[in-house]
Amino acid sequence: MSGHIATKRLYVSVWIALMCLTVxxxxxxxxxxxxxxxxxxxxxxxxxxxxxxxxxxxxKYISNKMTIVVIVxxxxxLGILLSLSMTDYLTRPWT
Amino acid sequence: MASAAVPxxxxxxLNKEYGIGSWLLTTDHKRIALLYLLSITFFFFIxxxxxxxxxxxxxxxxxxxxxxxxxxxxxxMHGQVMVFFFLIPSVPAVLGNFxxxxxxxxxxxxxxxxxxxxxxxYAIGGLFMLYTIVNGGVDTGxxxxxxxxxQFLDTQVVAAALAIFIAGFSSILTGLNxxxxxxxxxxxxxxxxxxxxxxxxxxxxAIIQVLGTPVLAITLMLVALERxxxxxxxxxxxxxxxxxFQHLFxxxxxxxxxxxxxxxxxxxxxxxxxxxxKRVFGYRFMALxxxxxxxxxxxxxxxxxFVAGISLYxxxxxxxxxxxxxxxxAIKVFNWTATMYKGSVSFDTPMLYALGFIGLFMMGxxxxxxxxxxxxxxxxxxxxxxxxxxHYIMVGGMVIAYLAGIHFWWPKISGRMYPEFWxxxxxxxxxxxxxxxxxxxFVLGYLGMPRRYWQYSPEFQVLNVFSTAGATILxxxxxxxxxxxxxxxxxxxxxxxNPWNAAGLEWTISSPPTTFNxxxxxxxxxxxxxxxxIDQPKEVPVER
Amino acid sequence: xxxSTIAVDTHESDLQHHFANLEQQQEASVMGMWVFLxxxxxxxxxxxxxxxxxxxxxxxxxxxxxxxxxxxxxxINTVVLLCSSLTMAMAVRAAQTxxxxxxxxxxxxxxxxxxxFLGIKVIEYHSxxxxxxxxxxxxxxxxxxxxxSPYTSEAEVFFSFYWAMTGFHALHMVIxxxxxxxxxxxxxxxxxxxxxxxPVENVGLYWHFVDLVWIYLYPLLxxxxxxxxxx
Numbered sequence: 001m002s003g004h005i006a007t008k009r010l011y012v013s014v015w016i017a018l019m020c021l022t023v024x025x026x027x028x029x030x031x032x033x034x035x036x037x038x039x040x041x042x043x044x045x046x047x048x049x050x051x052x053x054x055x056x057x058x059x060k061y062i063s064n065k066m067t068i069v070v071i072v073x074x075x076x077x078l079g080i081l082l083s084l085s086m087t088d089y090l091t092r093p094w095t
Numbered sequence: 096m097a098s099a100a101v102p103x104x105x106x107x108x109l110n111k112e113y114g115i116g117s118w119l120l121t122t123d124h125k126r127i128a129l130l131y132l133l134s135i136t137f138f139f140f141i142x143x144x145x146x147x148x149x150x151x152x153x154x155x156x157x158x159x160x161x162x163x164x165x166x167x168x169x170x171x172m173h174g175q176v177m178v179f180f181f182l183i184p185s186v187p188a189v190l191g192n193f194x195x196x197x198x199x200x201x202x203x204x205x206x207x208x209x210x211x212x213x214x215x216x217y218a219i220g221g222l223f224m225l226y227t228i229v230n231g232g233v234d235t236g237x238x239x240x241x242x243x244x245x246q247f248l249d250t251q252v253v254a255a256a257l258a259i260f261i262a263g264f265s266s267i268l269t270g271l272n273x274x275x276x277x278x279x280x281x282x283x284x285x286x287x288x289x290x291x292x293x294x295x296x297x298x299x300x301a302i303i304q305v306l307g308t309p310v311l312a313i314t315l316m317l318v319a320l321e322r323x324x325x326x327x328x329x330x331x332x333x334x335x336x337x338x339x340f341q342h343l344f345x346x347x348x349x350x351x352x353x354x355x356x357x358x359x360x361x362x363x364x365x366x367x368x369x370x371x372x373k374r375v376f377g378y379r380f381m382a383l384x385x386x387x388x389x390x391x392x393x394x395x396x397x398x399x400x401f402v403a404g405i406s407l408y409x410x411x412x413x414x415x416x417x418x419x420x421x422x423x424x425a426i427k428v429f430n431w432t433a434t435m436y437k438g439s440v441s442f443d444t445p446m447l448y449a450l451g452f453i454g455l456f457m458m459g460x461x462x463x464x465x466x467x468x469x470x471x472x473x474x475x476x477x478x479x480x481x482x483x484x485x486h487y488i489m490v491g492g493m494v495i496a497y498l499a500g501i502h503f504w505w506p507k508i509s510g511r512m513y514p515e516f517w518x519x520x521x522x523x524x525x526x527x528x529x530x531x532x533x534x535x536x537f538v539l540g541y542l543g544m545p546r547r548y549w550q551y552s553p554e555f556q557v558l559n560v561f562s563t564a565g566a567t568i569l570x571x572x573x574x575x576x577x578x579x580x581x582x583x584x585x586x587x588x589x590x591x592x593n594p595w596n597a598a599g600l601e602w603t604i605s606s607p608p609t610t611f612n613x614x615x616x617x618x619x620x621x622x623x624x625x626x627x628x629i630d631q632p633k634e635v636p637v638e639r
Numbered sequence: 640x641x642x643s644t645i646a647v648d649t650h651e652s653d654l655q656h657h658f659a660n661l662e663q664q665q666e667a668s669v670m671g672m673w674v675f676l677x678x679x680x681x682x683x684x685x686x687x688x689x690x691x692x693x694x695x696x697x698x699x700x701x702x703x704x705x706x707x708x709x710x711x712x713x714x715i716n717t718v719v720l721l722c723s724s725l726t727m728a729m730a731v732r733a734a735q736t737x738x739x740x741x742x743x744x745x746x747x748x749x750x751x752x753x754x755x756f757l758g759i760k761v762i763e764y765h766s767x768x769x770x771x772x773x774x775x776x777x778x779x780x781x782x783x784x785x786x787x788s789p790y791t792s793e794a795e796v797f798f799s800f801y802w803a804m805t806g807f808h809a810l811h812m813v814i815x816x817x818x819x820x821x822x823x824x825x826x827x828x829x830x831x832x833x834x835x836x837x838p839v840e841n842v843g844l845y846w847h848f849v850d851l852v853w854i855y856l857y858p859l860l861x862x863x864x865x866x867x868x869x870x
Binding site for chain 3: 196201202203204205206207209267271272274275276278279280305306307308309310312313314316317320324325326327328332333334335336339342343346611616
Binding site: 006014025032038070 | 670676688692710721725727728735848855858
């Protein structure tokens, strides 16, 4: 981030995309799609989050690879917490 | 003025400024390390005092010294104080703070003011803990299990949770500081493969601190909110699951035990090659092992919950993963042994402690494998077997490693040598006292004596008496270093820059160091444990 | 466009003694902020884990709870925060290009958006409170037909997470508004320019992170149910 200077146009474009994705997720939620609702909602949320992270937070332009490792590690660890706890709750009905 | 002639002291970090303000507002990592040294020693004795009362109660099968509720408070606060206010900060906050910048050739940590903030957070957390102790105490067990803690007790649960929450932030900030420091502040030539293993160990610890502690923070917050606002997150009658607390709690608290042990391994990594006059065997594996322990340690937490009601299939997964985490620890034990093999071993006090660590950690670690087996755990869970297991690692391992480090680096920190005879004596008293205290507890647990009970069946008394006797010997052993280390600050032999003829950048600067450590940034050109070169320097060919 | 006619400030006084140069200091500072943000990921992560587990165990209760979320306020708040991220990014950009006045303006607009978010949260909290949707305090919930819901106790768990997660998020917003105000003041005093703007960058990272959390909270709390009783 410290090095690269994004254009105002880039930021506004990202903002427009974020607005569209918000409208999309709000609209889709009003339609009954069963299990697909949550999948779609999280997918859209992740797209929005990626836009914010890559462009507003400058992750796309980070020169220091360690910072990328730090971010990926954080997300991966959250994944460990979520997935390993679910091994208990998902398999309880089996016993 | 002392009667012995005191040489004119050069300016160093201790005498640069006087006055309490210069200590309480310092940003010098070495002074902050000493602030921590004082405060954690204080809490060690408080936790130790609780332990003494526990062992006194357990001299007899009847509950005759204290009441049952009081006993619950004693073991709870013993655990909380020892874990959160002594063990977790011990090596990182004292030795890590002092040594890491010097070992990598830097003038300070990356964020000196955040370092000071870390200490203040620790101190404030400590004050909340003292408040808890003085205002009736807390009796949930150090593990705070719900719904007991969230619904059914009217003791100082929220205050204790707050104390640990605040101290947790101290731990997070220290970890953050270490990570950025090791990444960004290494001197020229100090590549990752030349880093002292002490730095690797504290780096791995910092990763755990940063990723695990926040989960403890939110978990304690949820318990506090549940108590204050009667929320119902952990209340089975309102749809809650008490086991959720346990999952979140142990997600941190299992890796926390690696926060506690890895720095100790780091200390041993420095001492063993020095007193074997040999390079470390398998440096690369030693470095990778601490990282592996840090990562794998996050995958095993539910082995604390085998009999709590989790699904059998999840239990099998966690049991298997728990076996994996033993592998890197075993690699380290083998490599320490291989380092000593055909080395020139001497038995100075730090080495005595380090050898004690290796043996006792091994016993504690192996018994961890016992409890990781589902069938055995059903039998020994919540018995003294588990208590003995973790005390072998925490006390036989970690406390002994901490003392090893204090003695090894005492000359650097204070400029003085401790008295070697008393050092050796204390080490041996501690070793004997420790084993007498905790070995009987393995037997007691296997025979069925439950933990956290204030009365017990009369057939367990003999072993309990041995255990209490051991505890008193151990207490004497701990008091001795307090006394002679203090004595040495005034009357100890002047140490010189490198009394051990050890490798490492910290031994190239003065004892005690100046405030900014190095007059010029060092440039590193050799590997970390070049004992071969130190003891037999290559002859420089004479130029013709 | 720089609005100083004197020599460029080399920010020597900003260099701390233990760093070799300003670049090392800035890189360390930004890395430190990212490490801090991953601790925040794990902090909120604990609550997301709890949410996920209870949604799995008590899905109908969660649907019922989400029925009572105000769809419009939630959506407006999402838009507000995304706008605030835009203005925050613009503020950092203004610092990178040494535009003192622009930094201040963008930061002030960011603060306004932040306060708008918090104001809307107050409105929502108030309405949830008066409708007895706070767990443990005479909690009751009605279904679509206005009858006491058979999933009331499960919905109570949903509301515990609603209050806890949005509560901690709001706390982080309050801290964020404080931080942005502080650097807005310093920016007004001319502290930041292309050679030194790390505090602006770091506060920006924090602000965007708080926005990221909301990006997930919004669908997870507001959009579970297809219908909404209020909006």
